[in-house]
Structure formats: C-alpha cells, structure tokens
Amino acid sequence: EAGVAQSPRYKIIEKRQSVAFWCNPISGHATLYWYQQILGQGPKLLIQFQNNGVVDDSQLPKDRFSAERLKGVDSTLKIQPAKLEDSAVYLCASSPGRRPIISMGYTFGSGTRLTVV
Amino acid sequence: KNQVEQSPQSLIILEGKNCTLQCNYTVSPFSNLRWYKQDTGRGPVSLTIMTFSENTKSNGRYTATLDADTKQSSLHITASQLSDSASYICVVSDGGGNKLTFGTGTQLKVEL
Numbered sequence: 001e002a003g004v005a006q007s008p009r010y011k012i013i014e015k016r017q018s019v020a021f022w023c024n025p026i027s028g029h030a031t032l033y034w035y036q037q038i039l040g041q042g043p044k045l046l047i048q049f050q051n052n053g054v055v056d057d058s059q060l061p062k063d064r065f066s067a068e069r070l071k072g073v074d075s076t077l078k079i080q081p082a083k084l085e086d087s088a089v090y091l092c093a094s095s096p097g098r099r100p101i102i103s104m105g106y107t108f109g110s111g112t113r114l115t116v117v
Numbered sequence: 118k119n120q121v122e123q124s125p126q127s128l129i130i131l132e133g134k135n136c137t138l139q140c141n142y143t144v145s146p147f148s149n150l151r152w153y154k155q156d157t158g159r160g161p162v163s164l165t166i167m168t169f170s171e172n173t174k175s176n177g178r179y180t181a182t183l184d185a186d187t188k189q190s191s192l193h194i195t196a197s198q199l200s201d202s203a204s205y206i207c208v209v210s211d212g213g214g215n216k217l218t219f220g221t222g223t224q225l226k227v228e229l
Binding site: 006042044 | 160
C-alpha cells in the first residue's frame with residue numbers, strides 16, 4: 001500500500017512570497033489533515049477534511065493560509081503572503097474514517113520543510 | 118485545556134543501553150494514546166496504540182505502558198540501536214476520537 005505522498009520535500013522562499021504544498025493521501029482514505037510542526041514542537045493541526053468538506057479549521061490562520069480538497073482526494077495548502085514565522089515542516093496525514101486515533105490506518109506523509117528568509 | 122507533557126526533553130544514551138521516556142496527559146475524556154517515532158526530516162510513524170483498557174503494548178524493542186488512573190504513559194526502549202535516534206512523540210485522543218493532542222516530543226540520541 002502506497003503511503004501519504006507530499007511534495008515538494010523542501011522549499012525556500014522569501015517573506016511575502018506565496019507557496020503551495022501538495023498532498024495525496026492513501027487511496028480510499030476519507031479524512032485528510034494538514035499539520036504545522038515548528039522545530040522542537042509537536043505537530044499543530046491546521047485543517048481537517050472529511051472527503052471534500054472542512055471538519056475543523058479553527059487553528060488555520062485564514063488571513064494568509066488556505067487549503068482545498070476539491071475532489072475529496074488530493075489536497076493543496078497555500079500560504080500567501082509568507083512570514084518568517086511560517087518556517088516549519090508541513091505534514092499531511094490521512095485516515096480511513098473521521099476518528100483518527102482509533103483507526104490503525106492513520107498515516108503521516110514525510111512532510112514539506114519550508115524555510116522563509 | 119487538554120495537554121500532553123513529555124520528559125525528558127532530550128536524552129543521550131550509549132548503544133545497547135535501555136531507556137524510558139515519559140508522557141503525562143490531562144486529556145479528558147480519554148480515548149487512546151499512541152507513541153510515534155519521528156526521524157529527522159520524516160513524518161511520524163506509529164509505534165504503539167493503547168486504549169483505556171490496555172496497560173502495556175509491545176512492538177519489538179519498544180514497550181509502552183499506560184496508567185489511565187494517573188494519566189501517565191511510558192515508552193521503554195530495550196537494547197538501543199543507533200537507528201533509534203529520533204524524536205518520540207506521545208499523542209492522546211479525546212473521548213470522541215476527533216481531537217488529537219500532541220506532546221512536544223523527546224529527542225533521543227544513541228551514541229557509540
């Protein structure tokens with residue numbers, strides 16, 4: 001079974017530029033999550049999708065961050081404009097159902113490391 | 118507020134030695150607790166998952182324990198190897214299973 005695919009692996013941009021990350025979850029997984037992991041901290045949930053609908057985006061900085069999962073499969077996360085404090089690893093995860101920790105299929109991708117200079 | 122605290126923050130041990138990582142949580146109601154291993158530059162990989170009724174779970178050289186009464190968990194690594202060098206993250210799910218609370222992780226380094 002293929003894992004959660006993310007691209008790019010690394011990205012360096014200047015502040016005020018825009019950037020987009022892509023995630024392809026495990027086939028058949030209905031739930032997709034985007035996390036932000038700042039160095040030395042645990043992942044912080046940015047947004048959770050159930051199929052193509054948003055379940056939780058309470059911690060998404062909506063003035064600069066946006067995400068979509070139009071067809072309920074792959075997803076993109078965009079930052080525009082980027083700030084220095086956005087430097088982090090952006091992790092995508094997916095699970096078959098809406099209850100992630102109960103599902104043994106809850107899987108993280110390798111992440112995209114973003115550096116804003 | 119749901120919180121997960123891990124200790125120590127970082128740890129250096131010699132290859133072949135054992136070590137124990139701690140996790141205390143205040144998530145309520147409790148559903149499940151999972152330990153993840155995160156190699157540098159990679160996504161977290163699940164090691165063990167325990168529900169309320171389980172007090173120990175093993176995965177090779179990794180053994181996790183759970184005391185739901187004191188809200189504590191530990192991850193014991195036996196006969197450490199260089200490849201065990203990573204961040205170990207404790208994650209607790211609430212009763213509804215919809216909210217995950219992550220610890221900040223313990224950074225383990227295994228040296229020769």
